[in-house]
Amino acid sequence: MANYLELKAQAEALAAQAEEARLAELRTVIDEVRARVAEYGLTVEQVFGNEASSAMEDETAVTEHYSSAPAATVKTALNPSAAWPFPAGSRP
Structure with a gap:
């Protein structure tokens, strides 16, 4: 079983990976939202x-x-x- 410090380091690494994935997907999401807003005149x-x-x-x-x-x-x-x-x- 991993100790507290090892688990904490893993959690921090996962949080960093999640933020990288979010930032990588962000431009695509923004472009899709803007396209829908323009398409429907929202x-x-x-x-x-x-x-x-x-x-x-x-x-x-x-x-x-x-x-x-x-x-x-x-x-x-x-x-x-x-x-x-x-x-x-x-x-x-």
Whole structure:
């Protein structure tokens, strides 16, 4: 039977491996989520509920106040009122 220190070292090694696997899969997961959000035109409220939308609005207000970048014009879940970047009728 392994002693405490050996088991603790194994647990730490497994935790490190799990984090590496999570980071390796993260880009794929984010890309899949973004594709689905764009495909279905989902809003923040639909995905995260009303509380998340309020938090996003608060954060956006602060960011916009201090940001010198122009507002995005691409239609996204966070900016659903913007024009689609492709001709009408080509949206799935």
